[in-house]
Structure formats: C-alpha cells, structure tokens
Amino acid sequence: MASAPFDQRMPIAIKIVIAGGFGAGKTTMVGAVSETRPLRTEELLTDLSVGIDDTTGVSGKTTTTVAMDFGRITLGSRHVLYLFGTPGQERFWFYWDDLAQGALGAVVLADTRRLADCFPSVDYFERRGTPFIVAVNCFDDAPRYEVDEIRLALQLDPAVPIVLCDARDRASCRDTLITLVDHAMKRKQPHPVA
C-alpha cells in the first residue's frame, strides 16, 4: 500500500499530538480548535503497563480503557488535520509511540504552577526527534514567568519555540498550532529559499 500512487480522492491526513501533564489543558485545547469526539480504546495489559491498578478482568484477560482527546480540523479540500491528546497518566506511555508515529509535531502544554509535570513530555519528544513546541497555558492564578526563565527551567534547546497561550481561546490555540507547523517546516528546510 505504501508504494501505491496517491489516491487523489482522499485528502492528505496530518497528525499533531497535544501533550502535557494532567490538567495542563489538553482536552480544553483540542475542544477549542477542532470538532471533537471521544475516542476510547482498550488495551490488553502487558508487562509494559505494570502498575495499573483499576483493571477489569474478564475470562482471564485484563484490560484497561484509555480515553483520548481526538479532534478534526478540515483544511481546505486537500488536507485534514487530526489532533490527539495524550492520555494524561504516564502509565499509558506505551500509547505514546502509536500517537507520535508519523506525527507532524507535538505541542507540549505547560502549567507554570506545576512546570515539572511537562518534563516527561519534553524528554519524550526530544528523544524521539519529533518536532515540538512548548505552549505555556496561562492559568489566571499561575505565577508569570519570562519565556527565558521557562526555557532555563526546562533546559530547552534555543531552537524550540515557547509560546504563551490560553487553551480556552480558539484563536490562541490556532496560533499555537501555526507556530508548531512553522517550526516543523523550518526543521525540514533549515535554509528556506525566498
């Protein structure tokens, strides 16, 4: 199928992953900027997911239900963009490879009240080589930091953009996605021709 010619009847599908710690605003962002519907999936528990506590056992099989944020943005007639929020808990790490595989890039949402919660996401995309940006979700009662302070705290490569956003605001989420796509494009084409 990979070698088949591109079927012009169908659009080019693009995937972006929205990551970050629990409560960082992933569900809010996916809902603000796309048509969403819940996507649930069952996982057979393996040694990869040891430590899962609330499981359901039926006839010897042990599974857990993982709910993912999932949204669609139609971009003209030729492209369609899908957003996937990572399952919040790190115990679902085994899911991330599926989501990150073939993704154009990732937005890591950071909450400055719990900045450390986004370290695992940053680590993950750095190690995988997935283009990502950090979006600082500006909660009303959160301490305000300069972007440079956040970059230092996250030990983030200077090339990785950091933006401030409001996950509840459609325009802010749209601009965050544009920053990511632009960053991913520049990584592919480090010396753009004018």
Next chain:
Amino acid sequence: MTHQRPDRSTDPGLLRPFVVTRGRTKPAQATFTLITQVMAIAPAPADGLDPEHLAIMRLCAGPVSAAELAADLDLPPGAVYVLLDDLLRQGLIAVQNPRPTDHDDVNTFKAVIDGLRAL
C-alpha cells in the same frame, strides 16, 4: 451468517470488540493507522456483511479516518482495523495511509498553515 451478539451486561468495554471481529485482533493484510483515510468505492452488497461492516460502509461514503470510524462506532481502533481489512479484501473500500514523504514537501506545511490561518 450468525454470530454471538455482544452481551453488554457482561462487559461492554471488553467483550464487544472481540465479538465483532470474531476474536481476531490483527488485520490479515493491510496496516492501518488512526489517520488512515477510508472511502467506499462500491455499494455494500445486500448480504454477507455484518452490521458493523455496514455501519462503516455508511460512514465512509466520503473520505474519513479510521479514528473517526472508531469514535463513531464506539469501538477500539484495533477492532475497526480488522473490519476495514475485511472490506478492503472484498474491494468495497479504498484506503490511504499517510506517506512518510508528506512531511518532506514544504507545500504540505504551507497548506496546513494557510488552512489554520483561515480558521
């Protein structure tokens, strides 16, 4: 063509996917991803298809992703992949996986940026 209907009183979450796919957990042929595009290319035959197959045929009259089918059918993606494989082997649908080269084309990025700006 009869098979055990899912008993939702037992465990709606676990049992149903395996029942609708008759115990198969992996598609025999094609590989599918969450964003694989799917589209009906022939009318559904009058018989021989299970209700879930028919539901997919209705939902993919126009191009749609495997993830959207999974969400709309409330089935895990893995079960939807198995059903899609059945339909593909019967020549009822066309499927298209993202190509690794999609991300090599600067025009793809530009089209996504333009599309987002227009939101």
